[in-house]
Amino acid sequence: MDAAELISRxxxxxxTVIGFNDKGEQTSQGxxxxxxxxxxxLTAWHVLVGATRVQVRLSIGAFCEVExxxxxxxxxxxxLLKVDGRGLPTVPVGDSDAxxxxxxxxxxxxxxxxxxxxxxxxxxxxREWPQRGTVLQLTAPISPGSSGGPxxxxxxxAVGIVSFLVWQGQNLNFAVPINQVxxxxxxxxxxxxxxxxxxxTVHGEAAEPPTTEPGxxxxxxxxxxxxxxxxxxxxxxxxxxxxxxxxxxxxxxEEQHLRGARERYEEGLRYFLQVAENLGRSAEARKIxxxxxxxxxxxxEAADACKEAIHANPxxxxxxxxWPMPHEELRYYQTEVVEPFRRESLSSxxxxxxxxxxxxxxxxxxxxxxxxxxxxxxxxxxxxxxxAHAALGQTYISSNRFERAVDAYQxxxxxxxxxSEAYTRLSVAYxxxxxxxxxxxxxxxxxxxxxx
Numbered sequence: 001m002d003a004a005e006l007i008s009r010x011x012x013x014x015x016t017v018i019g020f021n022d023k024g025e026q027t028s029q030g031x032x033x034x035x036x037x038x039x040x041x042l043t044a045w046h047v048l049v050g051a052t053r054v055q056v057r058l059s060i061g062a063f064c065e066v067e068x069x070x071x072x073x074x075x076x077x078x079x080l081l082k083v084d085g086r087g088l089p090t091v092p093v094g095d096s097d098a099x100x101x102x103x104x105x106x107x108x109x110x111x112x113x114x115x116x117x118x119x120x121x122x123x124x125x126x127r128e129w130p131q132r133g134t135v136l137q138l139t140a141p142i143s144p145g146s147s148g149g150p151x152x153x154x155x156x157x158a159v160g161i162v163s164f165l166v167w168q169g170q171n172l173n174f175a176v177p178i179n180q181v182x183x184x185x186x187x188x189x190x191x192x193x194x195x196x197x198x199x200x201t202v203h204g205e206a207a208e209p210p211t212t213e214p215g216x217x218x219x220x221x222x223x224x225x226x227x228x229x230x231x232x233x234x235x236x237x238x239x240x241x242x243x244x245x246x247x248x249x250x251x252x253x254e255e256q257h258l259r260g261a262r263e264r265y266e267e268g269l270r271y272f273l274q275v276a277e278n279l280g281r282s283a284e285a286r287k288i289x290x291x292x293x294x295x296x297x298x299x300x301e302a303a304d305a306c307k308e309a310i311h312a313n314p315x316x317x318x319x320x321x322x323w324p325m326p327h328e329e330l331r332y333y334q335t336e337v338v339e340p341f342r343r344e345s346l347s348s349x350x351x352x353x354x355x356x357x358x359x360x361x362x363x364x365x366x367x368x369x370x371x372x373x374x375x376x377x378x379x380x381x382x383x384x385x386x387x388a389h390a391a392l393g394q395t396y397i398s399s400n401r402f403e404r405a406v407d408a409y410q411x412x413x414x415x416x417x418x419x420s421e422a423y424t425r426l427s428v429a430y431x432x433x434x435x436x437x438x439x440x441x442x443x444x445x446x447x448x449x450x451x452x
Contacts, residue, residue: 001156006106007118009156012059012089016110017043017148019051027051031109031149035093039085043148044163045077052194056083068191071184077163078181082191091150094157096177099123107140107162109149136160136175151175268292283309283317291323303336310360318360318391334365352382368399386415393425405429420449
């Protein structure tokens with residue numbers, strides 16, 4: 001079948017999966033697909049993390065409440081949802097063991113909330129992944145929000161579930177082979193409400209906040225639940241992926257659940273120190289080093305890791321920030337991380353680089369107003385500095401000023417009129433504003449400009 005026929009047949013069975021917390025606020029959005037006409041839906045496990053209630057939007061626009069889970073595997077990254085349904089369209093399940101390197105595939109999903117989005121590519125590798133088992137590496141371009149969607153072979157059968165991607169990695173995308181899910185499809189376990197699913201909502205106790213300033217939070221305090229560390233950083237899997245592809249051996253974690261939280265963070269620290277060394281200028285790896293240090297109560301070292309992350313790759317660092325933490329704890333990092341960059345900027349007031357890096361530091365510690373002003377100064381010094389426009393847009397997104405983000409990304413497009421990423425960012429801002437036609441137009445332009 002050609003792509004048009006694949007989409008026509010499978011598209012009606014592809015759904016959008018939306019998670020909400022106890023307050024009714026949306027916490028996540030991904031994709032899924034119906035595998036049984038009575039309302040059995042496959043998606044990626046990580047789409048559900050943090051949610052206490054989940055809705056599914058069908059291709060016809062109707063919403064269904066998820067009644068519970070029939071099965072899941074956190075490590076493999078899949079979940080089997082159940083909604084009330086009869087006679088629903090389905091995607092047939094294929095044989096992932098028959099998939100070979102070079103086979104053509106098509107993915108379907110709802111990136112950025114844009115439903116029925118298709119991407120074509122090939123299977124670039126079939127890899128063995130510690131803890132996950134076999135994974136399919138794809139060239140099909142995948143955007144955030146596509147997780148949980150089907151990977152279709154040329155016969156229109158689902159041979160995988162879209163799982164994760166490397167945003168900075170030039171189209172490194174991965175899928176769970178469907179055969180890893182088949183035992184759950186065949187047995188259909190007892191329906192488990194979301195509230196009864198271990199890990200579906202992430203709980204953890206923060207370390208006691210400091211009671212005085214300007215000293216750091218207490219050293220060696222109580223650590224958070226290890227399961228929360230992935231929740232703090234959506235792109236954590238990117239660094240694991242980059243290291244895996246670079247060749248170093250991943251740590252053995254088969255018995256991780258038997259260890260205390262502190263031992264797990266210590267193991268994570270050792271591992272990501274190796275990640276940072278192997279990846280060189282990776283801001284993300286250093287950020288996760290800082291995260292592990294902070295959860296071990298080593299806050300001075302954690303702040304140093306933040307500064308190293310920003311210095312290592314300020315452009316990469318401008319697209320994310322520090323991990324969630326109590327406000328009192330954040331105040332310490334705001335002073336400790338920002339101050340050296342502020343001094344450097346004051347000593348070189350005409351330096352675009354110093355100004356930009358200070359903006360990154362402000363953004364990292366959630367001082368968004370200061371970050372926006374500082375990025376604006378960098379743009380005044382160098383109007384064609386694309387990274388500053390992109391960073392300014394990200395700061396506006398982080399501070400929920402979506403109209404301003406649209407303006408920033410439009411300026412980014414003025415500087416980089418042929419940038420697929422710039423149009424993708426603009427589509428995100430439009431989507432957050434609920435301006436769906438403009439979001440669709442922007443993402444369509446991004447696809448036209450995309451070059452693998």
